Amino acid sequence: TREEPHYFGAGPAALPTSVLQQAAQDLINFKGLGLGIGEISHRDKNAINVIDETKSKLIELLEIPDTHEVFFLQGGATSGFSAIATNLLAHHAKKTGKRGKASYVITGGWSSKAYEEINRFGIESEILSNSKEIYGSFGKIQPFEEWNKPSEDSAFVYYCDNETVHGVEFPFVPQYENVEIVADLSSNILSKKIDVSKFGVIYAGAQKNVGLAGITIYIIKKSLLDQANDQELRDLSLPITPISFHFPTVVKQNSLYNTIPVFTVQILNLVLGKLIKDGGLNHQEALNLQKSSNLYDILDKYSDFYSLPVDKEFRSKMNVIFKTPSVELEDKFLEGAKEVKLTGLKGHRSVGGLRASLYNAVTVESTELLINFVERFAQENK
Ligand code: PMP
Numbered sequence: 001t002r003e004e005p006h007y008f009g010a011g012p013a014a015l016p017t018s019v020l021q022q023a024a025q026d027l028i029n030f031k032g033l034g035l036g037i038g039e040i041s042h043r044d045k046n047a048i049n050v051i052d053e054t055k056s057k058l059i060e061l062l063e064i065p066d067t068h069e070v071f072f073l074q075g076g077a078t079s080g081f082s083a084i085a086t087n088l089l090a091h092h093a094k095k096t097g098k099r100g101k102a103s104y105v106i107t108g109g110w111s112s113k114a115y116e117e118i119n120r121f122g123i124e125s126e127i128l129s130n131s132k133e134i135y136g137s138f139g140k141i142q143p144f145e146e147w148n149k150p151s152e153d154s155a156f157v158y159y160c161d162n163e164t165v166h167g168v169e170f171p172f173v174p175q176y177e178n179v180e181i182v183a184d185l186s187s188n189i190l191s192k193k194i195d196v197s198k199f200g201v202i203y204a205g206a207q208k209n210v211g212l213a214g215i216t217i218y219i220i221k222k223s224l225l226d227q228a229n230d231q232e233l234r235d236l237s238l239p240i241t242p243i244s245f246h247f248p249t250v251v252k253q254n255s256l257y258n259t260i261p262v263f264t265v266q267i268l269n270l271v272l273g274k275l276i277k278d279g280g281l282n283h284q285e286a287l288n289l290q291k292s293s294n295l296y297d298i299l300d301k302y303s304d305f306y307s308l309p310v311d312k313e314f315r316s317k318m319n320v321i322f323k324t325p326s327v328e329l330e331d332k333f334l335e336g337a338k339e340v341k342l343t344g345l346k347g348h349r350s351v352g353g354l355r356a357s358l359y360n361a362v363t364v365e366s367t368e369l370l371i372n373f374v375e376r377f378a379q380e381n382k
Contacts, residue, residue, distance in 0.1 A: 002017060004017065004363075004366075006341055006342045008342065008343070009344030010164055010187075010319060010357045011207050012213055013207065014361045015271065016271070016361050018274065019267065019270045022270055023270060037262055038262065040262070042259050042262055047260075050266050050269055051262075053269050054272060057275075061280060063193075067197065068220060069220050070219050072260060075245065076205050076213065079245060081113065082118060082121055083245035084158070085121065086239045086241040086245075087227065087245075088180065088200070089155050090227035090238065091226060091227050094227050095226075099236045101124045101151050101155060102154070102155060103125070103127075103128050103154045103156065105128050106127055106131065106133075109138070114184065115158075126148070128147040128157065131168075139166070139314070140311045144174055147174075155179075156182045157179050157182065159181075161183045161185045162187045162318055164318070165350060167315065169188060173195070175198060180221065180224065181198060181199050182202075183201070183202050184203060184204070185203070187208045187209065187316075187359075189204035190209055191209055191284065191285065191317065192284075193285060200220070200221045200224055201218065202220075204216065206264070208357070208359055209359045209360050210272070210360070211264065211267045212268075215265055215268060217268075218247070220247060224247070226248075243257070284360055288358065291367040294367065295358070295371055299374065302374075302382075306324060306378065307323045308323075309323070317358065318357060319358075320355065320357075321351070323352075324354070324381075330353065332377075333377055342366075342369060344357070
Protein backbone atom coordinates (compact mmCIF):
# COMPACT_ATOMS: atom_id res chain seq x y z
CA THR A 1 0.00 0.00 0.00
CA ARG A 2 1.03 3.66 0.16
CA GLU A 3 0.40 6.95 1.88
CA GLU A 4 -2.40 8.77 0.00
CA PRO A 5 -0.65 10.95 -2.59
CA HIS A 6 -1.51 14.60 -3.26
CA TYR A 7 -0.50 14.41 -6.87
CA PHE A 8 -1.67 16.94 -9.47
CA GLY A 9 0.18 15.59 -12.52
CA ALA A 10 -1.43 16.13 -15.92
CA GLY A 11 -1.06 12.57 -17.13
CA PRO A 12 -0.40 9.82 -16.49
CA ALA A 13 -2.24 10.80 -13.37
CA ALA A 14 -3.06 9.33 -9.97
CA LEU A 15 -5.59 6.51 -9.70
CA PRO A 16 -7.53 5.48 -6.60
CA THR A 17 -5.33 3.34 -4.35
CA SER A 18 -8.14 0.82 -3.84
CA VAL A 19 -8.31 0.27 -7.62
CA LEU A 20 -4.57 -0.27 -7.86
CA GLN A 21 -4.65 -2.73 -4.98
CA GLN A 22 -7.33 -4.82 -6.69
CA ALA A 23 -5.49 -4.49 -10.03
CA ALA A 24 -2.25 -5.70 -8.42
CA GLN A 25 -4.06 -8.83 -7.26
CA ASP A 26 -5.64 -9.31 -10.68
CA LEU A 27 -2.23 -9.06 -12.30
CA ILE A 28 -0.99 -11.99 -10.24
CA ASN A 29 -4.03 -14.23 -9.90
CA PHE A 30 -7.22 -13.21 -11.67
CA LYS A 31 -10.37 -14.53 -10.02
CA GLY A 32 -8.52 -17.54 -8.64
CA LEU A 33 -7.43 -18.80 -12.07
CA GLY A 34 -3.84 -19.20 -10.92
CA LEU A 35 -2.83 -16.85 -13.76
CA GLY A 36 -2.80 -13.09 -14.02
CA ILE A 37 -5.16 -11.13 -16.24
CA GLY A 38 -2.22 -10.12 -18.44
CA GLU A 39 -1.26 -13.75 -19.00
CA ILE A 40 -4.49 -15.32 -20.22
CA SER A 41 -5.52 -15.31 -23.88
CA HIS A 42 -7.30 -12.18 -24.95
CA ARG A 43 -9.93 -14.53 -26.42
CA ASP A 44 -10.47 -16.39 -23.16
CA LYS A 45 -13.95 -15.86 -21.75
CA ASN A 46 -12.47 -14.11 -18.70
CA ALA A 47 -10.82 -11.54 -20.93
CA ILE A 48 -13.97 -11.10 -23.01
CA ASN A 49 -15.91 -10.55 -19.78
CA VAL A 50 -13.52 -7.76 -18.83
CA ILE A 51 -14.14 -6.05 -22.16
CA ASP A 52 -17.90 -6.52 -22.00
CA GLU A 53 -18.14 -5.34 -18.40
CA THR A 54 -16.08 -2.25 -19.15
CA LYS A 55 -18.24 -1.44 -22.16
CA SER A 56 -21.45 -1.82 -20.26
CA LYS A 57 -20.21 0.38 -17.41
CA LEU A 58 -19.30 3.08 -19.92
CA ILE A 59 -22.76 2.76 -21.47
CA GLU A 60 -24.34 3.07 -18.04
CA LEU A 61 -22.25 6.01 -16.84
CA LEU A 62 -22.45 8.06 -20.04
CA GLU A 63 -25.99 6.89 -20.92
CA ILE A 64 -24.71 5.95 -24.37
CA PRO A 65 -27.68 5.49 -26.73
CA ASP A 66 -28.20 2.46 -28.99
CA THR A 67 -27.17 4.54 -31.99
CA HIS A 68 -23.59 4.46 -30.71
CA GLU A 69 -20.96 1.77 -30.27
CA VAL A 70 -18.09 1.56 -27.77
CA PHE A 71 -14.69 0.09 -28.60
CA PHE A 72 -11.07 0.20 -27.45
CA LEU A 73 -7.81 0.67 -29.31
CA GLN A 74 -4.14 0.78 -28.47
CA GLY A 75 -1.92 3.59 -29.73
CA GLY A 76 -3.01 6.45 -27.49
CA ALA A 77 -5.09 9.44 -28.50
CA THR A 78 -2.30 10.51 -30.86
CA SER A 79 -2.98 7.55 -33.13
CA GLY A 80 -6.62 8.66 -33.17
CA PHE A 81 -5.70 11.96 -34.84
CA SER A 82 -5.20 10.20 -38.17
CA ALA A 83 -7.33 7.11 -37.57
CA ILE A 84 -10.47 9.14 -37.01
CA ALA A 85 -9.84 11.22 -40.12
CA THR A 86 -9.21 8.27 -42.43
CA ASN A 87 -12.21 6.31 -41.08
CA LEU A 88 -14.59 9.25 -41.34
CA LEU A 89 -13.40 10.19 -44.80
CA ALA A 90 -14.02 6.58 -45.84
CA HIS A 91 -17.57 6.90 -44.53
CA HIS A 92 -18.02 10.19 -46.37
CA ALA A 93 -16.70 8.54 -49.56
CA LYS A 94 -19.24 5.73 -49.18
CA LYS A 95 -22.06 8.18 -48.58
CA THR A 96 -21.25 10.69 -51.33
CA GLY A 97 -18.82 8.92 -53.66
CA LYS A 98 -16.46 11.85 -53.18
CA ARG A 99 -13.35 12.91 -51.31
CA GLY A 100 -14.40 14.84 -48.26
CA LYS A 101 -12.71 17.55 -46.27
CA ALA A 102 -11.82 17.67 -42.57
CA SER A 103 -12.75 20.79 -40.55
CA TYR A 104 -10.82 21.78 -37.41
CA VAL A 105 -11.33 24.11 -34.49
CA ILE A 106 -8.00 25.09 -32.96
CA THR A 107 -8.18 26.05 -29.29
CA GLY A 108 -4.85 24.82 -27.91
CA GLY A 109 -1.92 22.47 -28.25
CA TRP A 110 -3.84 19.23 -28.71
CA SER A 111 -6.23 20.38 -31.40
CA SER A 112 -3.19 21.94 -33.15
CA LYS A 113 -1.39 18.60 -33.08
CA ALA A 114 -4.42 16.76 -34.42
CA TYR A 115 -4.65 19.23 -37.28
CA GLU A 116 -0.94 18.95 -38.09
CA GLU A 117 -1.22 15.18 -38.18
CA ILE A 118 -3.99 14.99 -40.76
CA ASN A 119 -2.06 17.39 -42.95
CA ARG A 120 0.81 14.91 -42.96
CA PHE A 121 -1.63 12.52 -44.62
CA GLY A 122 -2.47 14.99 -47.35
CA ILE A 123 -6.08 15.11 -46.24
CA GLU A 124 -7.91 18.20 -47.46
CA SER A 125 -8.67 20.39 -44.49
CA GLU A 126 -9.96 23.74 -43.31
CA ILE A 127 -9.91 25.67 -40.04
CA LEU A 128 -13.20 27.00 -38.68
CA SER A 129 -11.70 28.95 -35.83
CA ASN A 130 -8.19 29.40 -34.46
CA SER A 131 -8.09 31.10 -31.05
CA LYS A 132 -4.41 31.95 -31.29
CA GLU A 133 -4.83 33.72 -34.60
CA ILE A 134 -7.85 35.65 -33.38
CA TYR A 135 -6.82 36.51 -29.83
CA GLY A 136 -3.03 36.15 -29.97
CA SER A 137 -3.01 33.29 -27.45
CA PHE A 138 -4.94 30.19 -26.38
CA GLY A 139 -7.07 31.58 -23.55
CA LYS A 140 -10.46 31.94 -25.19
CA ILE A 141 -12.84 30.20 -27.57
CA GLN A 142 -14.39 32.29 -30.31
CA PRO A 143 -18.22 32.42 -30.07
CA PHE A 144 -19.67 29.60 -32.14
CA GLU A 145 -21.73 31.98 -34.32
CA GLU A 146 -18.50 33.63 -35.48
CA TRP A 147 -16.74 30.48 -36.68
CA ASN A 148 -16.38 29.89 -40.40
CA LYS A 149 -19.06 27.49 -41.56
CA PRO A 150 -17.83 24.03 -42.60
CA SER A 151 -17.70 23.54 -46.38
CA GLU A 152 -20.36 21.52 -48.05
CA ASP A 153 -18.00 18.59 -48.52
CA SER A 154 -16.88 18.58 -44.88
CA ALA A 155 -16.87 15.03 -43.48
CA PHE A 156 -16.54 16.09 -39.84
CA VAL A 157 -15.74 18.95 -37.49
CA TYR A 158 -13.00 18.15 -34.98
CA TYR A 159 -12.41 19.86 -31.66
CA CYS A 160 -10.69 19.15 -28.34
CA ASP A 161 -13.17 19.47 -25.47
CA ASN A 162 -10.47 20.06 -22.88
CA GLU A 163 -7.05 21.38 -23.85
CA THR A 164 -4.79 19.74 -21.27
CA VAL A 165 -1.79 22.01 -21.85
CA HIS A 166 -3.61 25.34 -22.16
CA GLY A 167 -6.38 24.71 -19.62
CA VAL A 168 -9.24 25.64 -21.95
CA GLU A 169 -12.49 23.65 -21.74
CA PHE A 170 -15.52 23.97 -24.00
CA PRO A 171 -18.68 25.17 -22.25
CA PHE A 172 -20.78 24.00 -25.24
CA VAL A 173 -20.87 21.30 -27.93
CA PRO A 174 -20.78 22.64 -31.50
CA GLN A 175 -23.63 21.29 -33.63
CA TYR A 176 -24.35 21.32 -37.36
CA GLU A 177 -27.21 19.85 -39.27
CA ASN A 178 -25.22 17.75 -41.71
CA VAL A 179 -21.71 17.44 -40.32
CA GLU A 180 -20.53 14.97 -37.70
CA ILE A 181 -18.83 16.26 -34.57
CA VAL A 182 -15.62 14.60 -33.40
CA ALA A 183 -14.34 15.40 -29.93
CA ASP A 184 -11.13 14.60 -28.08
CA LEU A 185 -12.08 14.08 -24.44
CA SER A 186 -8.74 12.61 -23.37
CA SER A 187 -8.44 14.82 -20.33
CA ASN A 188 -12.07 15.21 -19.27
CA ILE A 189 -13.98 12.07 -20.19
CA LEU A 190 -16.23 10.98 -17.29
CA SER A 191 -15.54 14.21 -15.42
CA LYS A 192 -19.05 15.42 -16.26
CA LYS A 193 -22.26 14.35 -17.94
CA ILE A 194 -22.39 14.70 -21.71
CA ASP A 195 -25.05 14.14 -24.34
CA VAL A 196 -23.45 11.40 -26.45
CA SER A 197 -26.11 11.72 -29.15
CA LYS A 198 -24.56 15.03 -30.21
CA PHE A 199 -21.32 13.36 -31.32
CA GLY A 200 -20.20 11.32 -34.30
CA VAL A 201 -17.06 10.22 -32.45
CA ILE A 202 -15.83 10.75 -28.92
CA TYR A 203 -12.42 9.43 -28.03
CA ALA A 204 -10.10 9.58 -25.06
CA GLY A 205 -6.78 8.16 -23.95
CA ALA A 206 -7.37 6.54 -20.56
CA GLN A 207 -4.32 7.74 -18.62
CA LYS A 208 -5.65 10.97 -17.16
CA ASN A 209 -9.09 10.59 -15.76
CA VAL A 210 -9.89 6.90 -15.95
CA GLY A 211 -6.99 4.51 -16.22
CA LEU A 212 -3.51 3.67 -17.42
CA ALA A 213 -1.79 4.56 -20.68
CA GLY A 214 -2.19 1.84 -23.29
CA ILE A 215 -5.88 2.00 -24.05
CA THR A 216 -8.01 4.56 -25.84
CA ILE A 217 -11.79 4.65 -25.49
CA TYR A 218 -13.89 5.27 -28.60
CA ILE A 219 -17.60 5.96 -28.81
CA ILE A 220 -18.84 6.12 -32.38
CA LYS A 221 -22.17 6.63 -34.10
CA LYS A 222 -22.87 3.24 -35.71
CA SER A 223 -23.81 4.74 -39.07
CA LEU A 224 -20.19 5.95 -39.45
CA LEU A 225 -19.01 2.35 -39.61
CA ASP A 226 -20.39 2.06 -43.13
CA GLN A 227 -17.30 2.85 -45.19
CA ALA A 228 -15.95 2.75 -48.75
CA ASN A 229 -13.72 -0.26 -49.45
CA ASP A 230 -10.00 -0.10 -50.16
CA GLN A 231 -10.42 -0.02 -53.93
CA GLU A 232 -12.94 2.80 -53.75
CA LEU A 233 -10.59 4.73 -51.51
CA ARG A 234 -7.68 4.16 -53.91
CA ASP A 235 -9.82 5.40 -56.77
CA LEU A 236 -10.45 8.62 -54.84
CA SER A 237 -6.77 8.88 -53.76
CA LEU A 238 -7.84 8.69 -50.14
CA PRO A 239 -5.58 7.15 -47.47
CA ILE A 240 -6.31 3.59 -46.35
CA THR A 241 -6.55 3.02 -42.59
CA PRO A 242 -4.16 0.43 -41.10
CA ILE A 243 -6.26 -2.62 -40.28
CA SER A 244 -5.71 -2.39 -36.50
CA PHE A 245 -7.25 1.10 -36.58
CA HIS A 246 -10.00 0.27 -39.06
CA PHE A 247 -13.08 1.00 -36.94
CA PRO A 248 -15.54 -1.34 -38.74
CA THR A 249 -13.12 -4.28 -38.35
CA VAL A 250 -12.37 -3.54 -34.69
CA VAL A 251 -16.05 -3.10 -33.81
CA LYS A 252 -17.01 -6.30 -35.63
CA GLN A 253 -14.46 -8.17 -33.51
CA ASN A 254 -15.56 -6.60 -30.20
CA SER A 255 -12.18 -4.79 -29.87
CA LEU A 256 -10.38 -8.12 -30.32
CA TYR A 257 -9.14 -7.93 -33.88
CA ASN A 258 -5.62 -7.98 -32.48
CA THR A 259 -4.28 -8.46 -28.94
CA ILE A 260 -5.83 -5.95 -26.59
CA PRO A 261 -3.97 -5.11 -23.34
CA VAL A 262 -6.57 -6.74 -21.10
CA PHE A 263 -4.90 -5.64 -17.85
CA THR A 264 -5.21 -2.02 -18.91
CA VAL A 265 -8.88 -2.56 -19.75
CA GLN A 266 -9.37 -4.22 -16.36
CA ILE A 267 -8.01 -1.10 -14.62
CA LEU A 268 -10.54 0.93 -16.56
CA ASN A 269 -13.22 -1.56 -15.53
CA LEU A 270 -12.28 -1.14 -11.86
CA VAL A 271 -12.20 2.67 -12.09
CA LEU A 272 -15.63 2.71 -13.72
CA GLY A 273 -17.00 0.31 -11.11
CA LYS A 274 -15.82 2.66 -8.38
CA LEU A 275 -17.34 5.66 -10.16
CA ILE A 276 -20.72 3.91 -10.31
CA LYS A 277 -20.51 2.80 -6.68
CA ASP A 278 -19.61 6.32 -5.53
CA GLY A 279 -22.66 7.88 -7.17
CA GLY A 280 -21.98 8.10 -10.88
CA LEU A 281 -21.34 11.18 -12.93
CA ASN A 282 -23.72 13.51 -11.09
CA HIS A 283 -21.71 12.98 -7.95
CA GLN A 284 -18.32 13.15 -9.70
CA GLU A 285 -19.25 16.28 -11.64
CA ALA A 286 -20.33 18.04 -8.44
CA LEU A 287 -17.02 17.14 -6.78
CA ASN A 288 -15.03 18.35 -9.78
CA LEU A 289 -16.93 21.62 -9.81
CA GLN A 290 -16.33 22.10 -6.11
CA LYS A 291 -12.59 21.37 -6.42
CA SER A 292 -11.99 23.61 -9.40
CA SER A 293 -14.13 26.53 -8.29
CA ASN A 294 -12.51 26.57 -4.85
CA LEU A 295 -9.06 26.64 -6.44
CA TYR A 296 -9.97 29.30 -9.00
CA ASP A 297 -11.55 31.38 -6.22
CA ILE A 298 -8.35 31.53 -4.24
CA LEU A 299 -6.27 32.28 -7.33
CA ASP A 300 -8.70 35.12 -8.16
CA LYS A 301 -8.53 36.39 -4.61
CA TYR A 302 -4.79 36.88 -5.06
CA SER A 303 -5.00 38.14 -8.64
CA ASP A 304 -2.37 40.79 -7.83
CA PHE A 305 0.03 37.86 -7.38
CA TYR A 306 -1.18 34.96 -9.54
CA SER A 307 -2.09 35.42 -13.19
CA LEU A 308 -4.49 33.17 -15.06
CA PRO A 309 -4.21 33.04 -18.85
CA VAL A 310 -7.68 31.57 -19.52
CA ASP A 311 -10.90 33.61 -19.63
CA LYS A 312 -13.35 32.66 -16.85
CA GLU A 313 -15.93 31.21 -19.21
CA PHE A 314 -13.47 28.69 -20.67
CA ARG A 315 -11.49 27.70 -17.59
CA SER A 316 -10.88 23.98 -17.47
CA LYS A 317 -12.24 22.11 -14.45
CA MET A 318 -9.51 19.53 -14.97
CA ASN A 319 -6.32 21.51 -15.68
CA VAL A 320 -5.93 24.74 -13.75
CA ILE A 321 -3.21 26.90 -15.29
CA PHE A 322 -1.63 29.79 -13.39
CA LYS A 323 1.56 31.79 -13.07
CA THR A 324 3.44 33.55 -10.31
CA PRO A 325 5.14 36.92 -10.98
CA SER A 326 8.52 35.36 -11.85
CA VAL A 327 10.25 32.12 -12.80
CA GLU A 328 12.17 32.27 -9.50
CA LEU A 329 8.90 32.35 -7.58
CA GLU A 330 7.61 29.47 -9.64
CA ASP A 331 10.60 27.37 -8.60
CA LYS A 332 10.07 28.44 -5.01
CA PHE A 333 6.38 27.50 -5.29
CA LEU A 334 7.25 24.02 -6.56
CA GLU A 335 9.86 23.54 -3.81
CA GLY A 336 7.52 24.73 -1.08
CA ALA A 337 4.67 22.59 -2.39
CA LYS A 338 6.89 19.53 -2.42
CA GLU A 339 7.82 20.12 1.21
CA VAL A 340 4.15 19.70 2.13
CA LYS A 341 3.86 16.69 -0.23
CA LEU A 342 1.96 18.45 -3.03
CA THR A 343 3.49 17.31 -6.32
CA GLY A 344 3.01 17.28 -10.10
CA LEU A 345 2.37 21.03 -10.31
CA LYS A 346 4.85 22.13 -12.97
CA GLY A 347 3.29 23.57 -16.13
CA HIS A 348 3.75 21.90 -19.52
CA ARG A 349 7.21 22.55 -20.96
CA SER A 350 5.72 24.41 -23.93
CA VAL A 351 3.92 27.04 -21.82
CA GLY A 352 5.78 27.09 -18.48
CA GLY A 353 4.03 28.31 -15.34
CA LEU A 354 2.11 26.05 -13.02
CA ARG A 355 -0.66 23.56 -13.64
CA ALA A 356 -2.82 21.73 -11.13
CA SER A 357 -4.69 18.85 -12.70
CA LEU A 358 -7.79 17.98 -10.70
CA TYR A 359 -8.82 14.71 -12.33
CA ASN A 360 -11.47 12.47 -10.80
CA ALA A 361 -9.01 10.66 -8.53
CA VAL A 362 -7.75 13.90 -6.97
CA THR A 363 -9.71 14.22 -3.74
CA VAL A 364 -11.39 17.29 -2.25
CA GLU A 365 -8.95 16.89 0.67
CA SER A 366 -5.89 17.05 -1.61
CA THR A 367 -7.38 20.07 -3.36
CA GLU A 368 -7.99 21.82 -0.03
CA LEU A 369 -4.35 21.25 0.94
CA LEU A 370 -3.29 22.81 -2.34
CA ILE A 371 -5.65 25.75 -1.85
CA ASN A 372 -4.17 26.41 1.60
CA PHE A 373 -0.70 26.31 0.17
CA VAL A 374 -1.61 28.62 -2.73
CA GLU A 375 -2.98 31.17 -0.26
CA ARG A 376 -0.07 30.96 2.15
CA PHE A 377 2.45 31.26 -0.68
CA ALA A 378 0.80 34.43 -2.01
CA GLN A 379 0.66 35.99 1.45
CA GLU A 380 4.33 35.24 2.14
CA ASN A 381 5.69 36.31 -1.25
CA LYS A 382 3.61 39.31 -2.30
N1 PMP B 1 -5.30 14.78 -26.59
C1 PMP B 1 -5.26 15.35 -25.36
C2 PMP B 1 -6.32 16.32 -24.97
C3 PMP B 1 -4.24 15.01 -24.48
O1 PMP B 1 -4.19 15.57 -23.27
C4 PMP B 1 -3.26 14.07 -24.88
C5 PMP B 1 -2.15 13.61 -23.96
N2 PMP B 1 -1.64 14.48 -23.07
C6 PMP B 1 -3.33 13.54 -26.16
C7 PMP B 1 -4.38 13.90 -26.97
C8 PMP B 1 -2.32 12.55 -26.65
O2 PMP B 1 -2.49 11.37 -25.97
P1 PMP B 1 -1.49 10.14 -26.07
O3 PMP B 1 -0.24 10.56 -25.39
O4 PMP B 1 -2.23 9.06 -25.34
O5 PMP B 1 -1.29 9.83 -27.50
